[in-house]
Amino acid sequence: MAGQGGFFDTDERLRWLSAAGDPLERLATVVDFELFRPELDAALGRSDRARGGRPPYDAVMMFRILVLQTLYTLSDDQAEYQLRDRLSFMRFAGLALHDSVPDAKTIWLFREQLVRAGAFERLFARFDAALSERGFLAMGGQIVDATIVEARRPRLTQAEKEVVKNGGVPEDWKPARTRQIDREGRWTLKRGKRKPAPPGGAARMAPEIAVPMFGYKNHVGIDRVHGFVRRFSVTHAAAHDGAQLGAVLDPANTASSVWADTAYRSAANIAMLDRRGLKPEFQRARPRGKAMPPHIARGNARRARIRSRVEHVFAAQKRRFDLVIRTVGKARAAAKLALANLAYNFTRLAWLETRAAS
Numbered sequence: 363m364a365g366q367g368g369f370f371d372t373d374e375r376l377r378w379l380s381a382a383g384d385p386l387e388r389l390a391t392v393v394d395f396e397l398f399r400p401e402l403d404a405a406l407g408r409s410d411r412a413r414g415g416r417p418p419y420d421a422v423m424m425f426r427i428l429v430l431q432t433l434y435t436l437s438d439d440q441a442e443y444q445l446r447d448r449l450s451f452m453r454f455a456g457l458a459l460h461d462s463v464p465d466a467k468t469i470w471l472f473r474e475q476l477v478r479a480g481a482f483e484r485l486f487a488r489f490d491a492a493l494s495e496r497g498f499l500a501m502g503g504q505i506v507d508a509t510i511v512e513a514r515r516p517r518l519t520q521a522e523k524e525v526v527k528n529g530g531v532p533e534d535w536k537p538a539r540t541r542q543i544d545r546e547g548r549w550t551l552k553r554g555k556r557k558p559a560p561p562g563g564a565a566r567m568a569p570e571i572a573v574p575m576f577g578y579k580n581h582v583g584i585d586r587v588h589g590f591v592r593r594f595s596v597t598h599a600a601a602h603d604g605a606q607l608g609a610v611l612d613p614a615n616t617a618s619s620v621w622a623d624t625a626y627r628s629a630a631n632i633a634m635l636d637r638r639g640l641k642p643e644f645q646r647a648r649p650r651g652k653a654m655p656p657h658i659a660r661g662n663a664r665r666a667r668i669r670s671r672v673e674h675v676f677a678a679q680k681r682r683f684d685l686v687i688r689t690v691g692k693a694r695a696a697a698k699l700a701l702a703n704l705a706y707n708f709t710r711l712a713w714l715e716t717r718a719a720s
Contacts, residue, residue, distance in 0.1 A: 405481035502586035503619035
């Protein structure tokens with residue numbers, strides 16, 4: 363027979379979660395979410411409620427819900443359900459058991475307002491400034507790279523693809539189909555590395571694997587010392603990585619070296635780095651039809667040990683956050699990737715603070 367509930371049962375459960383090491387509690391401790399309030403209020407443009415009506419939900423609390431969605435790959439409906447079901451989510455958002463929980467439509471409208479105001483880039487920049495104020499300066503040079511983030515694949519005929527690729531809309535499309543098809547994402551091929559033939563085996567190398575992917579690219583630049591994402595840019599998936607080098611360079615970094623893979627090595631990029639007083643540390647491609655010279659192989663291996671740190675960002679976003687894009691259009695995709703980069707910096711800060719404390 364179940365016993366009668368007590369007044370302090372919820373507090374006991376929360377204390378147990380804290381003792382077990384609730385990661386959301388640690389995140390809320392190291393990240394001051396109040397610093398985002400000025401940007402949120404400016405983007406939302408809420409009235410003074412002189413005419414009355416139900417008061418809106420707190421902007422910082424709603425932003426915390428967007429962070430939860432990013433960390434745990436939650437849809438709007440799932441976010442509403444989990445906020446009602448999980449004590450750790452309620453505590454992170456700042457909700458009590460008796461508080462009203464925002465429904466899925468409210469969460470969607472809040473995010474849509476921020477997208478239309480272009481607020482996510484400003485929120486990212488505000489937290490980057492806060493990191494510098496706390497002593498996490500961009501130091502040691504910077505590492506740049508990009509990754510493809512898949513979006514919902516459109517099913518189009520060849521004629522429709524040609525019209526969409528040229529920036530148009532097929533004449534026979536109804537308004538509903540126009541809203542449902544992502545006309546700003548692009549297809550590209552994700553190419554795998556060829557495996558060399560084993561010694562003494564056949565001279566022919568294994569065939570290259572190319573996987574078609576549709577979506578967008580997340581171009582990022584991180585600092586070498588702390589590993590925070592300092593700059594980012596969002597393009598469609600077919601955009602060339604090297605063309606975004608200028609957009610992801612951090613002028614505040616205290617060192618001059620820039621590490622990147624072979625896609626960034628071009629005369630234009632090297633000249634741009636030279637004008638900015640930066641030193642390129644780019645990987646070199648293997649000469650076509652020839653073996654890699656030993657001195658180039660050693661240089662590539664030395665640079666790869668440093669350059670590989672940027673892969674930690676993409677691994678965290680795609681494995682822990684299960685990052686995909688389920689929205690339509692570049693503006694919403696850019697907001698999704700900005701949140702993913704911001705959430706990664708939150709978790710990175712929590713890890714660094716825990717490491718420093720221990």
